[in-house]
Amino acid sequence: METLKIQNDLSKIAEIKISYLPKFKAYERPQITSSMDGYKALYNCWDKNTIALREEFKILLLNYNNRVLGYFNVGTGGVSAVVVDAKMIFGVALKASASAIILAHCHPSGNLDPSSQDITITNKLIEIGKYLDLRVLDHLILTPDNGYYSFADDGLI
Numbered sequence: 001m002e003t004l005k006i007q008n009d010l011s012k013i014a015e016i017k018i019s020y021l022p023k024f025k026a027y028e029r030p031q032i033t034s035s036m037d038g039y040k041a042l043y044n045c046w047d048k049n050t051i052a053l054r055e056e057f058k059i060l061l062l063n064y065n066n067r068v069l070g071y072f073n074v075g076t077g078g079v080s081a082v083v084v085d086a087k088m089i090f091g092v093a094l095k096a097s098a099s100a101i102i103l104a105h106c107h108p109s110g111n112l113d114p115s116s117q118d119i120t121i122t123n124k125l126i127e128i129g130k131y132l133d134l135r136v137l138d139h140l141i142l143t144p145d146n147g148y149y150s151f152a153d154d155g156l157i
Contacts, residue, residue, distance in 0.1 A: 022069065029067040032060070032102065032137075035150035039140055042104045043148075045071045052144035055082040057105040059089055061098040062137070069096050079108060084121050086128055093134055101129070103139040112141060112149040114156070122151055 022029075032038050042060055050056065055077040061069040072092045075082045082105060093101050103125060105118075114122075122139045129136045138152040151157045 026063065026065075026067055029063075029069070032062060032066045032068065035138055035140065035148070035153050038102045038104070038138055039142065039148045039150075041068055042071065042102070042140060043142060046106065046142065050076075051106050051142065052108050054078055054108060055080065055106055057082045057084050057103070059093065060102040060104065061093055061096045062100040062102070063097075064099040066100060066137075069098055081117075084125075086125060089125065090128060090132060090134065094132065098134060100135040100137050102137050104142060105139075106142045106144075108144065110143045110146045112143060112146055114139075114141060114149065114151065119156065122156070126157065 030037070030041055032041065038060060042058060045058065046056070057074040057077075058071055059074060060071050063069055072089075074084060074088055074092075077083060084105075089101070089103075103122065118139070118141065122136070125139075126136045136157065138150055138157060140151075141149040
């Protein structure tokens with residue numbers, strides 16, 4: 001029986017490239033000063049044809065002065081749930097050199113109340129952010145017709 005040989009060819013290492021190409025100068029980007037500002041920025045990024053259909057989770061990336069660097073679609077789920085991957089969230093935030101993030105997901109049902117799972121994932125992400133010196137400023141729940149809910153405004157952050 002032939003033994004499997006593991007090659008130790010160091011030329012077979014993939015290069016990891018990191019790039020962030022903003023289209024606007026820092027002073028031209030919107031500044032987030034309230035949950036309403038965050039809601040408006042995120043709602044503008046949402047597909048209006050799917051917000052009432054399925055849950056989606058996005059993050060808004062902010063610089064040190066809370067100016068928007070961009071947004072990222074973390075995941076698309078089903079009618080009542082979406083997978084939230086902390087590695088994906090913080091990997092993207094670090095790649096963009098964000099200083100803070102705002103979490104957001106939609107409730108297609110129109111219910112503004114956070115679920116126990118919403119509260120648990122929010123607290124987990126806040127704790128991870130502390131270790132990375134990356135502030136989680138808010139978690140917004142958007143609905144198709146009923147406005148939004150802010151964890152920060154309600155004292156949960």
